Amino acid sequence: MKHRETVTIAGKEYTLIAEEDAGYTQKVAAHVDAQLKQILDSAKVSVTDAAVLAALNVADEYFKEVEASENLRRQLKEYLEEATKLKLELSEAKREIFKLQNKKA
Numbered sequence: 364m365k366h367r368e369t370v371t372i373a374g375k376e377y378t379l380i381a382e383e384d385a386g387y388t389q390k391v392a393a394h395v396d397a398q399l400k401q402i403l404d405s406a407k408v409s410v411t412d413a414a415v416l417a418a419l420n421v422a423d424e425y426f427k428e429v430e431a432s433e434n435l436r437r438q439l440k441e442y443l444e445e446a447t448k449l450k451l452e453l454s455e456a457k458r459e460i461f462k463l464q465n466k467k468a
Contacts, residue, residue, distance in 0.1 A: 372396045373403070373410055395421070 368385045369378050370392035381388050398417035402408065408416070 370396075373399045373413070 365380050365382060366385060366388070367378060367380050368388040369376055370389060371377075372392055372395055377392070379388055379392070395417060398420050399410070399413050402413040402416045402420075403410070406413075406416075
């Protein structure tokens with residue numbers, strides 16, 4: 364279900380239509396607004412230029428998070444492979460122990 368939400372970014376109101384709930388939409392808009400305000404407060408640029416710089420900052424954050432996520436996935440895959448290897452070794456050790464116990468009996 365789509366939701367209609369009015370947000371304020373750089374002092375201008377925008378009506379957004381999104382699948383996500385109002386809280387999420389407000390959070391996203393607040394992030395963009397904060398990026399714009401930070402740029403506008405620190406540099407003498409137009410709102411348009413600030414919007415482009417904010418978009419670059421958000422894109423940078425996005426790509427860094429994607430890379431971090433991929434690294435975590437890779438690390439998790441390695442851990443799962445190691446766990447599988449250790450399970451096989453444990454199984455082999457248990458079989459060996461079982462054989463040794465049966466030889467004594």
